Amino acid sequence: MNTVTLTVKNTPELFLECENVNPDAFAGKKAADIAKLGAFQGKEITTLGDYFTIAGEAGATAADTKIVINGDCTKMKYIGAKMNAGEVIVNSTCDMYTGSWMSGGKLLVKGNVHSFCGLAMKGGEFTIEGNAGNYLGAAYRGDWRGMSGGVLRVKGNAGSDVGTFMIGGEMIIEGDVDIHLGTHMEGGRIIVKGNANRRVGGQVVKGEIYIFGKINVMMPGYKQVGEVSLDVDGTKAKFAEYIGDIGERHPKRKGETVYGKLYMKQ
Amino acid sequence: MSEFIIKNGHVFDPVQGIKGDKKDIAVKDGKIIESVSSGARVINAAGKTVMAGALEIHAHVAGPKVNAGRWYRPEDKHFDSHKKPGMTRIEGGKSIPTVFKTGYEYARMGFTFAMEAAMPPLYARHVHEEIHDTPIIDEAALPVFGNNWFILEYLKNHEVENTAAYIAWVLRQTKGYGIKCVNPGGTEAWAWGLNCLTIHDPVPYFEITPAEIIKGLIEANEYLGLPHSMHLHQNDLGNPGNYKTTIDSLKLAEGMTAKNNFGREQVLHSTHIQFHSYGGTNWGDFESKAKEVMDYVNKQKNLTIDTGNVTLDETTTMTADGPFEHHLHGLNHLKWFNVDVELETAAGIVPFIYDPSNAVFCSQWAVGLEIPLYAKDPMRCFITTDHPNAGPFTRYPRVYSWLMSKKVRDELLNGFKKAAKVIGATTLANIDREITLYELAAMTRAGPAKALGLMKDYGGLKAGMNADIAIYNINPDKFPSTGPEIEKAFANVAYLFKDGKICVEEGKVMDMGHKKTFWVDAKVKENKQVAHDVKEKFLRYYSINENNYSVPESYAPHQHIIAVDATQ
Numbered sequence: 001m002n003t004v005t006l007t008v009k010n011t012p013e014l015f016l017e018c019e020n021v022n023p024d025a026f027a028g029k030k031a032a033d034i035a036k037l038g039a040f041q042g043k044e045i046t047t048l049g050d051y052f053t054i055a056g057e058a059g060a061t062a063a064d065t066k067i068v069i070n071g072d073c074t075k076m077k078y079i080g081a082k083m084n085a086g087e088v089i090v091n092s093t094c095d096m097y098t099g100s101w102m103s104g105g106k107l108l109v110k111g112n113v114h115s116f117c118g119l120a121m122k123g124g125e126f127t128i129e130g131n132a133g134n135y136l137g138a139a140y141r142g143d144w145r146g147m148s149g150g151v152l153r154v155k156g157n158a159g160s161d162v163g164t165f166m167i168g169g170e171m172i173i174e175g176d177v178d179i180h181l182g183t184h185m186e187g188g189r190i191i192v193k194g195n196a197n198r199r200v201g202g203q204v205v206k207g208e209i210y211i212f213g214k215i216n217v218m219m220p221g222y223k224q225v226g227e228v229s230l231d232v233d234g235t236k237a238k239f240a241e242y243i244g245d246i247g248e249r250h251p252k253r254k255g256e257t258v259y260g261k262l263y264m265k266q
Numbered sequence: 267m268s269e270f271i272i273k274n275g276h277v278f279d280p281v282q283g284i285k286g287d288k289k290d291i292a293v294k295d296g297k298i299i300e301s302v303s304s305g306a307r308v309i310n311a312a313g314k315t316v317m318a319g320a321l322e323i324h325a326h327v328a329g330p331k332v333n334a335g336r337w338y339r340p341e342d343k344h345f346d347s348h349k350k351p352g353m354t355r356i357e358g359g360k361s362i363p364t365v366f367k368t369g370y371e372y373a374r375m376g377f378t379f380a381m382e383a384a385m386p387p388l389y390a391r392h393v394h395e396e397i398h399d400t401p402i403i404d405e406a407a408l409p410v411f412g413n414n415w416f417i418l419e420y421l422k423n424h425e426v427e428n429t430a431a432y433i434a435w436v437l438r439q440t441k442g443y444g445i446k447c448v449n450p451g452g453t454e455a456w457a458w459g460l461n462c463l464t465i466h467d468p469v470p471y472f473e474i475t476p477a478e479i480i481k482g483l484i485e486a487n488e489y490l491g492l493p494h495s496m497h498l499h500q501n502d503l504g505n506p507g508n509y510k511t512t513i514d515s516l517k518l519a520e521g522m523t524a525k526n527n528f529g530r531e532q533v534l535h536s537t538h539i540q541f542h543s544y545g546g547t548n549w550g551d552f553e554s555k556a557k558e559v560m561d562y563v564n565k566q567k568n569l570t571i572d573t574g575n576v577t578l579d580e581t582t583t584m585t586a587d588g589p590f591e592h593h594l595h596g597l598n599h600l601k602w603f604n605v606d607v608e609l610e611t612a613a614g615i616v617p618f619i620y621d622p623s624n625a626v627f628c629s630q631w632a633v634g635l636e637i638p639l640y641a642k643d644p645m646r647c648f649i650t651t652d653h654p655n656a657g658p659f660t661r662y663p664r665v666y667s668w669l670m671s672k673k674v675r676d677e678l679l680n681g682f683k684k685a686a687k688v689i690g691a692t693t694l695a696n697i698d699r700e701i702t703l704y705e706l707a708a709m710t711r712a713g714p715a716k717a718l719g720l721m722k723d724y725g726g727l728k729a730g731m732n733a734d735i736a737i738y739n740i741n742p743d744k745f746p747s748t749g750p751e752i753e754k755a756f757a758n759v760a761y762l763f764k765d766g767k768i769c770v771e772e773g774k775v776m777d778m779g780h781k782k783t784f785w786v787d788a789k790v791k792e793n794k795q796v797a798h799d800v801k802e803k804f805l806r807y808y809s810i811n812e813n814n815y816s817v818p819e820s821y822a823p824h825q826h827i828i829a830v831d832a833t834q
Contacts, residue, residue: 143341
């Protein structure tokens with residue numbers, strides 16, 4: 001696997017839209033060609049070379065390409081968005097849409113990410129070592145198709161509206177989450193190792209939510225149906241099992257109604 | 267203004283019966299003329315196809331319902347928003363494009379006119395604001411009447427003269443073009459939680475049936491002698507087995523003749539008939555009844571139809587058929603928008619994905635193609651996608667490719683995941699007909715122009731007619747053989763002349779033209795009853811004052827008024 005190293009040399013005055021910073025766009029290109037790839041700053045089309053020093057060359061395909069980004073990416077959007085294969089490591093905090101619509105490969109952010117990251121993610125591994133903002137792994141504004149595959153792991157906390165309209169895949173938040181977790185979920189699983197604020201699992205059709213800590217205020221649409229012993233992301237424990245959201249429509253399978261599941265660690 | 271001579275093109279013009287002969291077209295001062303001076307700019311159209319500008323007879327392209335679709339579907343814009351080089355603005359949206367994209371895309375495909383198919387009279391100002399902002403193409407809008415309280419009350423007693431006087435008043439107030447009727451009675455019945463699924467289901471409270479509404483509106487239309495006929499979206503749209511209701515509704519026009527000074531022959535235009543040509547009793551035994559419907563349409567000369575072709579895309583459905591949208595939301599659970607427009611109508615919006623792996627959607631696609639392929643008279647059958655309901659209008663080039671090439675459509679048909687089921691439920695596989703360029707010119711130019719009462723100036727290339735001309739990079743002697751080639755040629759005109767000016771060149775917008783808003787000013791005898799009823803309804807029921815209802819001229823500063831005198 002070939003490595004391309006990007007080092008920030010100029011911080012954008014506005015925000016830089018790094019839609020071309022991903023292994024798919026870099027594949028088969030030398031440093032000089034990568035420097036010519038476009039990047040919007042506001043309404044102006046600039047190039048990656050205007051903001052980054054680029055070293056190394058990409059592999060022949062996305063899968064053979066690894067990108068390492070050094071320097072301050074706080075004002076960079078869309079890093080790793082729509083990536084299908086390969087690897088991206090960002091040694092910084094990033095702005096919005098990081099890892100959104102990704103369908104494969106590995107993306108590691110060693111800082112925090114802003115809101116709308118991992119939107120409608122389809123596959124691959126996306127790891128955030130710091131905290132994530134709002135709408136992590138959710139659907140794009142207005143859309144009803146949220147994260148549908150892959151693994152999204154946050155080592156810190158995440159904001160509100162995490163996993164809205166999630167339909168598949170797995171999301172692990174090792175810290176706490178704010179309000180509106182998994183709203184409209186219709187598949188997949190969300191594991192929160194810390195606490196959740198209010199309105200967990202509103203309007204969930206199906207899917208699973210695991211909370212290791214406490215929920216500030218429980219939704220009225222959830223009903224406890226039993227207690228189960230589970231191994232969740234390496235933690236063996238007893239969980240109280242709830243079904244919900246009772247007020248929402250639910251499909252039937254073999255005559256049985258399929259509910260969303262909420263598990264609270266005992 | 268400058269002069270042009272379009273030389274050596276293959277001309278297709280049903281108005282003059284020209285079927286691809288090489289002919290020069292002379293243009294001066296916005297009109298087609300017999301000959302021009304030697305100083306005229308020469309446009310070399312050798313090896314190209316020359317037609318009149320196309321006319322869209324039914325699309326939802328402007329107004330509150332379209333705009334509600336835009337704001338509640340930001341995701342429609344997210345992956346399809348771009349700025350092309352040149353004078354054009356950012357073009358956003360796929361199924362519900364911005365007004366700018368709407369104008370540019372129609373022009374790039376060779377269209378010079380579009381009819382907004384459903385204008386709620388109360389929100390006519392919004393419709394005209396959007397029409398005014400849509401560049402290049404001429405537009406008009408049809409106010410909806412099929413669930414209007416005035417109409418229901420007048421027609422309950424078969425008061426055709428009052429109905430006509432009220433319609434004339436609304437056309438003038440809203441700068442409307444003609445009479446649109448959506449799910450007659452059904453939308454109003456829905457306010458009681460009901461619907462009208464046959465033409466004999468009574469509307470609650472008003473005690474009138476859809477049959478009486480349809481017949482009454484046709485009579486009022488001919489009483490006024492409007493350029494367009496009554497434009498009907500029938501009852502029971504989109505349900506298996508609805509073709510019987512469809513034929514029942516069409517039969518209401520039997521024995522009626524068109525009375526107008528515009529050369530229009532039909533008394534009823536039945537829109538997006540694809541959605542109304544279904545057999546079966548449920549989605550499992552659903553089948554095409556396009557043949558049965560078209561057999562009837564073919565023999566009734568006083569009818570015109572448009573197709574409503576499903577394009578197998580993700581789109582946004584929007585209609586004044588409120589109960590239908592609620593029904594659709596129950597099927598796909600996607601977000602539902604609904605609004606009730608006081609005494610007049612309603613509207614609903616639901617996103618919809620015509621998934622090509624689903625047998626029903628593929629069968630709907632097939633029904634949409636069967637309709638024009640069964641049509642014996644291309645002057646009475648027009649191509650639409652009921653934009654955006656069956657698909658975005660930007661898919662017309664693809665629809666043409668399916669109609670003009672059996673190979674292209676059969677490749678798609680046989681490649682469907684549920685191909686056997688689709689072939690079993692429809693008759694498309696057995697149809698060999700391919701629409702010719704001449705027939706296409708009738709279905710998209712001369713035909714709709716005649717049906718809209720615009721045949722004097724539009725839809726043809728005869729001297730004296732308006733110089734709205736589309737030139738395509740299609741050599742009829744070497745017609746493209748693959749779908750993508752046909753699509754590319756129809757999506758990017760070599761030249762588009764609008765009012766004698768080049769607005770598009772090789773798919774690139776060069777000029778915003780001088781778009782006009784068409785509306786019909788119908789003069790009727792003074793009618794004290796209607797004047798009284800209008801006053802009373804505004805005092806008692808409307809949320810706004812009568813003085814704030816009309817569309818002032820400032821909303822349609824470039825108007826083209828078609829005057830009709832019904833006082834005789």
